[in-house]
Amino acid sequence: MVELNALTKSYGRIKALDGVSFSVEKGSCFGLLGPNGAGKSTTISAIVGAIKPDGGTIAFNGKPPTPAARRNLGYVPQEIAIFEDLNAQQNLAFFGALYDLNGSKLKSRIQAVLTQVGLQDRANEPIKNFSGGMKRRLNIGVAFLHDPDLIIFDEPTVGVDPQSRNAIFDILEALKSQGKTLIYTTHYMEEAERLCDRIAIIDHGRVIAEGTLDDLLATLPARYRLTIRFQDAEVSTKAKEALARAEIGQVAEMGDRLQIVPTHVATSITGAITCLQRNQIPFEDFHTIRATLEEVFLNQTGRSLRD
Amino acid sequence: MLAKIVAIARKDLQVYFADRKAMLISIAVPIAIASFFGFVMVPSGGSSAPTKIQTLIVEEDTGPLMDEILAEIKKNDAIDPRIVKREEAEEKVKKGDVGVAVIFPKGFGDAAKRALFNNQPPKLEVLYDPSKSMDRQVVEGALMQSLMSKITQAGMTGESARDNLEMAIQSTTNPKRKAAWEGFLSAWNDLDASGGSPGRPGVGGMSEPFKIESKAMTAAKDSDADAASGRAHVFAGLGIQGILFFAIDAAMSLLREKRIGLWTRIRASQTSATTILLGRGLGSTLIALLILACVLAFGMVAMGIRVEGSWLALGIVAAASALMTATFGLLVASLGKTEQQSRGLSILAVLMMAMLGGAWFPIWLMPGAIQTVSKAVPVRWAVEGLDSALWRGGGLSTALVPTLWLLGFSILFAGIAAWRFKSA
Numbered sequence: 001m002v003e004l005n006a007l008t009k010s011y012g013r014i015k016a017l018d019g020v021s022f023s024v025e026k027g028s029c030f031g032l033l034g035p036n037g038a039g040k041s042t043t044i045s046a047i048v049g050a051i052k053p054d055g056g057t058i059a060f061n062g063k064p065p066t067p068a069a070r071r072n073l074g075y076v077p078q079e080i081a082i083f084e085d086l087n088a089q090q091n092l093a094f095f096g097a098l099y100d101l102n103g104s105k106l107k108s109r110i111q112a113v114l115t116q117v118g119l120q121d122r123a124n125e126p127i128k129n130f131s132g133g134m135k136r137r138l139n140i141g142v143a144f145l146h147d148p149d150l151i152i153f154d155e156p157t158v159g160v161d162p163q164s165r166n167a168i169f170d171i172l173e174a175l176k177s178q179g180k181t182l183i184y185t186t187h188y189m190e191e192a193e194r195l196c197d198r199i200a201i202i203d204h205g206r207v208i209a210e211g212t213l214d215d216l217l218a219t220l221p222a223r224y225r226l227t228i229r230f231q232d233a234e235v236s237t238k239a240k241e242a243l244a245r246a247e248i249g250q251v252a253e254m255g256d257r258l259q260i261v262p263t264h265v266a267t268s269i270t271g272a273i274t275c276l277q278r279n280q281i282p283f284e285d286f287h288t289i290r291a292t293l294e295e296v297f298l299n300q301t302g303r304s305l306r307d
Numbered sequence: 308m309l310a311k312i313v314a315i316a317r318k319d320l321q322v323y324f325a326d327r328k329a330m331l332i333s334i335a336v337p338i339a340i341a342s343f344f345g346f347v348m349v350p351s352g353g354s355s356a357p358t359k360i361q362t363l364i365v366e367e368d369t370g371p372l373m374d375e376i377l378a379e380i381k382k383n384d385a386i387d388p389r390i391v392k393r394e395e396a397e398e399k400v401k402k403g404d405v406g407v408a409v410i411f412p413k414g415f416g417d418a419a420k421r422a423l424f425n426n427q428p429p430k431l432e433v434l435y436d437p438s439k440s441m442d443r444q445v446v447e448g449a450l451m452q453s454l455m456s457k458i459t460q461a462g463m464t465g466e467s468a469r470d471n472l473e474m475a476i477q478s479t480t481n482p483k484r485k486a487a488w489e490g491f492l493s494a495w496n497d498l499d500a501s502g503g504s505p506g507r508p509g510v511g512g513m514s515e516p517f518k519i520e521s522k523a524m525t526a527a528k529d530s531d532a533d534a535a536s537g538r539a540h541v542f543a544g545l546g547i548q549g550i551l552f553f554a555i556d557a558a559m560s561l562l563r564e565k566r567i568g569l570w571t572r573i574r575a576s577q578t579s580a581t582t583i584l585l586g587r588g589l590g591s592t593l594i595a596l597l598i599l600a601c602v603l604a605f606g607m608v609a610m611g612i613r614v615e616g617s618w619l620a621l622g623i624v625a626a627a628s629a630l631m632t633a634t635f636g637l638l639v640a641s642l643g644k645t646e647q648q649s650r651g652l653s654i655l656a657v658l659m660m661a662m663l664g665g666a667w668f669p670i671w672l673m674p675g676a677i678q679t680v681s682k683a684v685p686v687r688w689a690v691e692g693l694d695s696a697l698w699r700g701g702g703l704s705t706a707l708v709p710t711l712w713l714l715g716f717s718i719l720f721a722g723i724a725a726w727r728f729k730s731a
Contacts, residue, residue, distance in 0.1 A: 048575040067577040075575040077568025083318065085325035090318075097314035098576040126325065142572070154568075 001026040001150060001181050002047065007056035009042055009205075016042040017053065018205035024183055024198075026149075029176055031196030032185040033293060035303075039205040040185040041078065044154050047183070048075045060150075071099060073150040074143030078158060080135045081142075084128040088119055088138055091127065092145055099146035109145055117141040117171060133164025140171055144180070151175060152183045157191060169195065189293035201297055208300045216296045222249070226260040226272060229285035239281045246275040257285075311578050315586025316593065322560075323594050333556070334601045337549025341602060344545060344667075345538040345610055359387035360442045363396040363408035372416030376457050385449040396434060406439030407446045419454070420462035424475035424488075441672075469495060536698035539613075542606035543693035544666030547628055547686055549602060550595040551657040554636030557591045559650060561640040580728040584637055588721065591633035592626075599625050603697075616696040620706035624692030627713035631685050634720035641727035660686045688712035 002024040009017040017039050024030040032040050045051040047058060049070050060069040082091045092113060096106045114120040117137040127135060136156065143151050153172070157165045172195060176182060186192055192199050193213055200210040209216055217223045226249075230236040233256050240258055243251050248271040249262035262268030269288065276283060298304060323330055364380070366373060380388050391399075396408035410432035418429035431450070435443040462471055472492045479485050564570050573583060603625075606612040614621055639656075643649025661667060663677065664686025670678055681687045692709030695701030 045571060048571065049577065050571040050574045070575070071577050073575070075572055077572050079567040081564075081568040081572045083322055083569075085322045086318070090321055094314060094318045095572075095576070098311055098573060098578055100310070 001061060002183070003057075003059040003062070004043070004047070005057045005059075007043065007046060007058065008054045009046065009051065010054055015205050017046070017056075019056070020202065020205065020207055021056075022200045022207055022210055024150075024181060026181050027176075027179050028197040029172070029182040029184060029195050031192035031199040032183065032202055033187065033189060033192045033199055033297075034185075034202035035187055038187075038202045040187075040202055041154055042205070043202070044075070044152055044183070044185060047152060048073065071146070072148050073152060074146065074148040076140050076143040076151065076153045076156050078154045078156070080132075080139045082127055082135065082139055085126060087124050087126050088114060088130075089123045091138065092142060095142045096145055101146060109147065113141040113145050116144075116174065118167070131164075133160060133167060136160055136164060136168060137171065140168065144175060148180075150181045150183070154185050155187070156184075157186070157188065189297075192293060199293065201293070201300065203297070203301055209296060213293070216293060217291050220291050220295055220299055222261050222263070222265065223291050224262065224265045224288045225291060226262055226268060226286070226288055227257055228260070228272065228276075228283050229257040230281070230283050232256055235281060239276060239279075239283070242275055242279040242281060243272060246271055248272055248275070308579075308582050311582050312586040312589060315573075315583060316590035319557075319587060319590025320593060323590075329556075333549070333553050334598050336552070337545050337598070337602050338605045340549075341542045341545035341606065342610070344541045345606075360385060360407065360445055361405050362386045362388050362446050363391045363399060363405050364388045365393045365396050365408060365410040366390055367393070367413045368411045368415040370414070370416040372420065372457065372461050373411060375461070376411075376416065376454060379453040379457050380450070383449045383453055385445050400434045400436055403436050403438065406436045406442035408434040409446065409450060410434070416458075416461075419458045420467060421471055421474060423459070423462040424471050425478060469499075536615075538606060538610045539697040540669070540690070540694055542603060542610065542612060543697060544661070544664075544686075544690045546599045546602035546606075547632070547664075547689045547693070548657065548661040548666050550598050550629060550632045551635060551660065551686070552654075553595055553598055554591060554632040555639060555650065555653045555657060557587070557594075557633070557636040558639035558643065558653065559646050561587060561637070562643055562646045562649060565640075566646070581725055584721065584725055584728060588630070588633045588637060591636050592629045595629035595632045596626060599629060603693075612697060614696060615698050616701040616705065617703045618696075620701060620703045621693065621696035623703075623706045623710055624689065624696060624713070627710045627717070628689035628693070630717045631689065631713045631720070634717045634724065635685075637724035638720040641724040660684050663687070665690050685713060685716040688716075 004023070005021050007017050007020040008015070020039065020043055022030070022032075032043060034040050042051065046053045049065065049067075058065050060066075060072075063069070083094070086094070089110060092110045093106065096102070096109060101109060110123075111120070114123050117140060119134060119138060119141070122130070122134065127138065130138070140153070140156060143153075157168055160168065169191075172182065172184070176195075182195075184192070184195055196213075198210070198212055199216060200207045201216070202208070209219060228239065230239060236253055236256050236258055240251050240253050243258065243260065247263075248268040249260045252259045252261075260268065260272065262272075265288070273286070294304065364377065366377070377388070377390075380386065391408075393410060396405075396410065399405045400408050412429060412432065415429050415431065418427070422428040431454075433443065433447065435446075461467055469492070472488060472495060476485055476488045476492065479488065561570075570583070574580070603612070603621075607614075639649055639653045643653070663673075663681045664670075664684040665681065666686050670681055670687065673681070688709040692706055692713070695705040695709070699705070
């Protein structure tokens with residue numbers, strides 16, 4: 001549905017976008033994951049047409065984006081971009097007018113949106129009286145008022161409490177189930193993992209990895225970690241020496257526990273347990289955890305996603 | 308495009324009316340300032356007579372002419388004389404208690420009369436507080452008027468004139484000048500012998516050549532209306548300043564909208580920057596017009612301001628002024644990067660424009676160079692246009708020049724704003 005090819009954009013000497021390319025399938029949720037300042041918002045601004053890229057191309061359904069094509073997208077800015085002095089109905093009516101909605105069509109769409117974001121009972125109340133979560137929901141509602149096929153979310157959950165975040169996820173999942181195409185930028189890997197079918201990791205204006213979650217995790221040396229907890233740090237040190245000799249993977253000591261990046265998950269599990277039993281080292285807890293996008297980012301850039 | 312412009316303007320009006328407190332403040336503040344200035348600068352009570360300038364007089368000359376001179380000074384509308392000793396005069400002026408003191412040195416009256424013929428004028432000492440140099444100019448003007456009147460009369464009439472002429476003949480060594488003075492004295496004696504000597508009772512003769520009669524050139528027909536004219540200028544000027552401050556608020560709200568992504572969100576609807584600016588401009592113009600109308604309406608109801616000229620001219624100039632301030636707001640928003648930066652600079656710009664444009668003081672009070680510069684200040688044309696319609700009794704045609712200037716400034720401001728927003 002949307003294709004970006006070698007998109008570039010500079011502000012003075014700063015390269016905000018340095019050849020960004022990816023494609024988004026119709027009806028999918030595409031995640032754009034990266035730290036602050038990576039180029040996510042600039043990419044989004046280029047897609048919605050708010051800025052003109054210096055180079056590269058954008059295509060909607062294989063064609064250069066026309067104003068009409070761009071009107072078929074909805075945009076949720078990072079901040080709450082609604083008019084606080086107006087009520088929910090007035091806000092929606094204003095944005096509806098910008099999309100040429102009027103009369104009964106506008107009224108029915110306003111009702112549908114208010115219902116979907118759970119604000120039908122607060123339609124005539126000034127936004128400034130709303131809670132942060134309610135404002136966020138309306139902020140999202142404005143974006144799909146005109147029933148677009150593509151909706152772009154620019155970090156819609158920044159500073160949102162867990163309850164409101166879940167409410168926002170419910171809205172996103174409902175939109176996805178309606179067949180909408182979603183582009184979702186975030187620096188929260190958990191959100192990308194939960195919501196997105198495909199993910200592009202972006203850093204310093206470049207896409208450094210792209211694919212499904214499995215594709216991205218496959219770029220790591222191992223998709224799982226073994227974590228073993230011991231009685232205390234002294235036992236942990238003793239176990240580390242034994243496991244290192246057993247050559248089952250890279251072993252890192254973290255206080256009273258060890259984390260092992262196994263060379264092969266199945267054999268490493270049995271190998272680790274056998275090694276500990278043979279050396280008569282007791283352990284309190286043993287479990288495997290799946291690698292995360294955080295580790296993918298760390299693996300690709302040598303930095304943490306939250307740095 | 309038109310529907311979007313209307314939608315944006317309607318939204319701006321909704322936002323303005325939604326915050327009732329802010330709306331009332333935007334109207335009440337210019338009214339309060341204008342009322343204050345109106346009372347201070349134009350005293351109520353039906354008279355617009357200027358306040359007299361307190362002036363200390365040191366009377367070191369005790370000659371007979373001094374009494375006449377003092378009586379004449381007391382009649383002057385511009386100054387309020389008080390006789391004091393030199394020491395007191397010096398101290399009070401130095402402290403700034405009084406702006407001006409005039410010292411009449413010993414023998415001033417006689418010397419002044421003789422000076423009409425011998426070109427040796429006595430010196431009149433004027434002490435003044437440098438912070439009140441305007442007072443000095445007014446007092447000097449008033450003195451010139453009073454002294455010329457009395458000294459000319461005393462020096463050029465009857466025996467006094469003959470004595471002065473004889474003294475002039477004796478004191479000159481230049482034969483040609485001596486002959487001229489003797490001819491003058493002979494003519495004088497002939498005139499006296501024929502009964503036409505100046506200064507004789509019932510005959511007339513040389514006296515003050517003119518009297519000044521001041522008449523306020525307003526369309527006002529009575530003293531109440533005359534006072535209201537002064538207030539009309541104050542309300543016009545401070546009304547314009549008020550809507551310029553509203554324009555700053557509008558600019559700040561636009562910058563805030565850019566900061567929180569509203570601008571991008573609106574642009575994402577494929578609404579062009581030009582359309583957004585036209586919508587914002589329309590909304591701000593209507594609100595500015597409303598504020599200006601409220602300020603002037605208050606002035607009319609509470610301060611007795613009248614529209615002595617054309618109502619239509621008033622409406623046209625007010626609308627052009629509102630458009631100019633709306634585009635000024637767009638200009639501020641387009642030049643500013645952050646609200647904090649822009650607010651301080653734009654407040655300074657508004658205050659400078661108000662001052663240079665004659666919103667605070669009449670333009671004629673300013674130095675010549677500043678008066679020339681003020682032609683490049685839009686406030687000047689707004690105030691001039693409103694003044695004309697309100698109290699100068701100007702017709703529709705008098706609105707033409709100010710309106711054209713205001714429209715020119717509007718186009719300039721809007722053009723720069725559009726260029727800046729498009730290239731951002």
